[in-house]
Amino acid sequence: MSNSRSEATHTHCPYCALQCGMTLTPATGYIPLEVAPRTDFPVNAGALCGKGWSAASLLRPEVRLTTPLVRDGDQLVPTSWDTALDRIAAGIQKVQDHHGRDAVAVFGGGGLTNEKAYSLGKFARTVLRTSQIDYNGRFCMSAAAAANNAAFGMDRGLPFPLEDVARTDCLILVGSNLGETMPPALRYLSELVDNGGTLITVDPRRTRTTERATLHLSPRPGTDAALALGLLHLVIVEGLVDEEFVARRTTGFPAARAAALAYWPERVEEITGVPVPLMRQVVARFTSAPTGMVLTARGSEQHASGVATVHAWINFCLATGKAGRRYCGYGCLTGQGNGQGGREHGQKSDQLPGYRRIDDPAARVHVAAVWGVDPDTIPGPGRPAYQLLDSLGRDGGPRALLVFGSNPVVSAPRASHIQQRLRALDLLVVADVVLSETAELADVVLPVTQWAEEDGTTTNLEGRVLLRRRAINPPDGVRSDLEVLAELAKRLDSPVPFATDPAEVFQELRRASAGGIADYSGITYARLARGEQLFWPVPSEDHPGTPRVFEERFATPDGRARFIPVTHLGPAEAPDAEYPLLLTTGRVLAQYQSGAQTRRVPQLVEAAPSAFVELHPHLAERHGVTDGTLVRLVSRRGEMTAPARLSTRIRPDTVFAPFHWPGQQRANNLTNPALDPVSSMPEFKVCAVRLEVP
Ligand SMILES: Nc1nc2c(c(=O)[nH]1)N[C@H]1C(S)=C(S)[C@@H](COP(=O)(O)OP(=O)(O)OC[C@H]3O[C@@H](n4cnc5c(=O)[nH]c(N)nc54)[C@H](O)[C@@H]3O)O[C@H]1N2
Numbered sequence: 001m002s003n004s005r006s007e008a009t010h011t012h013c014p015y016c017a018l019q020c021g022m023t024l025t026p027a028t029g030y031i032p033l034e035v036a037p038r039t040d041f042p043v044n045a046g047a048l049c050g051k052g053w054s055a056a057s058l059l060r061p062e063v064r065l066t067t068p069l070v071r072d073g074d075q076l077v078p079t080s081w082d083t084a085l086d087r088i089a090a091g092i093q094k095v096q097d098h099h100g101r102d103a104v105a106v107f108g109g110g111g112l113t114n115e116k117a118y119s120l121g122k123f124a125r126t127v128l129r130t131s132q133i134d135y136n137g138r139f140c141m142s143a144a145a146a147a148n149n150a151a152f153g154m155d156r157g158l159p160f161p162l163e164d165v166a167r168t169d170c171l172i173l174v175g176s177n178l179g180e181t182m183p184p185a186l187r188y189l190s191e192l193v194d195n196g197g198t199l200i201t202v203d204p205r206r207t208r209t210t211e212r213a214t215l216h217l218s219p220r221p222g223t224d225a226a227l228a229l230g231l232l233h234l235v236i237v238e239g240l241v242d243e244e245f246v247a248r249r250t251t252g253f254p255a256a257r258a259a260a261l262a263y264w265p266e267r268v269e270e271i272t273g274v275p276v277p278l279m280r281q282v283v284a285r286f287t288s289a290p291t292g293m294v295l296t297a298r299g300s301e302q303h304a305s306g307v308a309t310v311h312a313w314i315n316f317c318l319a320t321g322k323a324g325r326r327y328c329g330y331g332c333l334t335g336q337g338n339g340q341g342g343r344e345h346g347q348k349s350d351q352l353p354g355y356r357r358i359d360d361p362a363a364r365v366h367v368a369a370v371w372g373v374d375p376d377t378i379p380g381p382g383r384p385a386y387q388l389l390d391s392l393g394r395d396g397g398p399r400a401l402l403v404f405g406s407n408p409v410v411s412a413p414r415a416s417h418i419q420q421r422l423r424a425l426d427l428l429v430v431a432d433v434v435l436s437e438t439a440e441l442a443d444v445v446l447p448v449t450q451w452a453e454e455d456g457t458t459t460n461l462e463g464r465v466l467l468r469r470r471a472i473n474p475p476d477g478v479r480s481d482l483e484v485l486a487e488l489a490k491r492l493d494s495p496v497p498f499a500t501d502p503a504e505v506f507q508e509l510r511r512a513s514a515g516g517i518a519d520y521s522g523i524t525y526a527r528l529a530r531g532e533q534l535f536w537p538v539p540s541e542d543h544p545g546t547p548r549v550f551e552e553r554f555a556t557p558d559g560r561a562r563f564i565p566v567t568h569l570g571p572a573e574a575p576d577a578e579y580p581l582l583l584t585t586g587r588v589l590a591q592y593q594s595g596a597q598t599r600r601v602p603q604l605v606e607a608a609p610s611a612f613v614e615l616h617p618h619l620a621e622r623h624g625v626t627d628g629t630l631v632r633l634v635s636r637r638g639e640m641t642a643p644a645r646l647s648t649r650i651r652p653d654t655v656f657a658p659f660h661w662p663g664q665q666r667a668n669n670l671t672n673p674a675l676d677p678v679s680s681m682p683e684f685k686v687c688a689v690r691l692e693v694p
Pocket residue numbers: 016017140174175176177178180181182202203204205207220221222223224297298299300334335336584585586587588589590591592593594656685686
């Protein structure tokens with residue numbers, strides 16, 4: 001394969017979970033590839049957002065890593081691969097000899113391909129034999145995942161293709177700003193409205209997304225559970241429960257019903273700020289519509305009561321009979337490029353490939369046979385992401401950490417504290433495409449290949465498995481994550497082989513997933529390359545895949561969906577005299593996540609050059625702030641400084657900041673690491689702050 005290949009490569013975007021189809025062709029300028037949207041891939045059908053269009057900019061050698069680096073005092077200095085890998089192997093050996101196997105930890109990412117996520121989990125469990133592995137998906141959709149598993153017996157973010165969203169009669173979209181986070185998906189909302197459907201949005205802010213809505217609800221941040229309980233209350237007292245559906249397809253309604261009865265409309269208005277008549281309209285529209293869906297995203301889920309909140313929305317769907325049939329159901333809009341696949345193949349602390357549980361003896365036997373190890377050597381569950389990062393360098397906590405595909409210095413809650421924990425390590429290794437803020441702290445940095453330079457599969461937010469293709473050779477000096485793992489395995493006397501060819505890894509992943517919930521055994525690179533649209537589970541090579549998973553039955557043992565009774569707990573931190581405002585955090589169109597990648601792309605920096613604090617003009621006036629004034633936000637964890645952006649689209653009691661920037665602009669200086677008791681999701685979406693003008 002050479003850089004002068006003239007043919008086009010059909011592949012997918014390196015960024016979000018929409019995984020838009022794109023075509024790459026060789027270019028002659030300083031960016032080696034030209035990007036064009038694919039019209040033959042149904043999800044984006046010819047559209048891309050600015051991040052997709054500019055993705056090839058990161059292939060430029062001047063913005064990426066091209067050589068391994070090792071720490072020499074305060075500096076990171078270039079070195080050879082052998083030196084870097086030897087140093088890591090020796091460091092791991094030393095830490096494990098002195099402090100035991102669990103003293104080495106691994107942190108993965110939902111942007112890694114299925115092959116990488118699988119190999120990373122296998123590497124942790126067979127070579128390091130550490131239980132201490134988790135990943136950034138814990139910060140993303142873990143609340144919805146836990147609720148989906150409990151309610152439906154399966155966590156496929158969307159249990160139906162996105163195209164179904166355009167065909168439902170009533171959609172409630174909760175805490176999603178997909179107009180900025182997945183712009184090509186806006187067309188599904190437009191089609192829904194053009195088809196005469198009703199779009200209801202729930203977000204404390206009005207956004208590019210809520211503009212399309214028939215009805216918009218603007219609750220106080222962190223009160224979605226009360227809102228959903230209040231809607232269910234109205235359904236019950238107005239006699240609108242779909243009794244036949246509840247009896248035939250669900251269990252557990254009486255307890256959920258009893259819980260909702262405590263949330264009468266006036267009480268819910270008091271908690272949420274949503275007027276009672278608006279709640280009544282939502283219930284009337286949703287229950288009278290022949291079909292309906294509720295979709296949640298991070299706004300509703302990233303709370304210390306995220307799982308309970310998602311259950312409240314699921315209960316509402318089930319009671320109204322809007323689940324388990326065409327154009328109906330609950331779904332979670334997964335975020336990262338491989339956010340779905342990344343949670344299925346074993347980089348999560350409690351999981352083995354195929355979405356198996358690590359504490360399930362049968363699962364351990366199955367996976368151990370594929371790996372060629374004794375099941376008893378596979379460690380048990382480890383710490384979830386925040387607890388893992390928080391334990392680094394402490395007594396009983398890991399002393400070495402390998403990071404693949406995350407930048408927690410910017411993206412973890414209470415990030416300045418996490419930064420200190422990383423500094424306390426004996427050994428920090430970061431494999432990345434760029435010198436991220438986390439890589440800057442590392443003892444060894446490994447430069448790895450990126451999307452257009454390697455093959456691999458991702459699973460998009462619909463559970464559709466996709467093949468990304470290599471379009472260009474990586475620069476000399478850069479290796480793939482799979483090669484890194486294989487080299488380290490060799491140096492650490494691995495009991496089992498690690499393939500470096502993604503196709504070979506996928507063959508193994510197929511076997512490891514066979515019979516699991518996320519069964520990929522019928523998927524092959526050849527089928528994907530032919531353009532077959534395969535939604536898991538795909539249990540055999542002649543199986544067409546499963547676009548809609550719950551139409552016949554739910555994935556629970558008895559086939560019924562489960563109501564889980566929940567109550568409203570509210571934010572872990574309430575505003576008070578010292579910290580009177582609510583901060584909520586999220587995203588802007590032109591930047592991605594910790595910004596490690598997109599802050600290196602000129603077009604995107606021009607579109608979104610810095611963080612900002614969005615606040616209502618009334619609040620601004622009280623502080624003498626005008627558009628562009630530098631303001632400081634202070635919470636119990638820390639502070640950030642950024643220009644004010646005045647907007648009537650936000651509640652006067654709430655401010656919003658994006659989390660894509662480091663240093664003084666780092667929103668995660670402020671965020672509260674209060675964790676959900678079931679999923680360990682941190683409370684990114686609400687904490688108490690005060691505003692100062694420095
Ligand atoms: N441009 C861009 N696109 C991305 C990403 C990116 O970083 N940048 N990241 C990708 C990833 S990994 C993810 S997870 C997705 C996230 O996609 P989204 O969930 O759409 O993104 P957010 O901006 O985090 O949050 C969405 C909305 O939640 C609202 N919100 C805040 N608090 C509450 C609340 O208490 N209740 C409700 N109902 N809403 C609330 C915010 O005002 C915000 O508009 O985006 C993906 N796409």
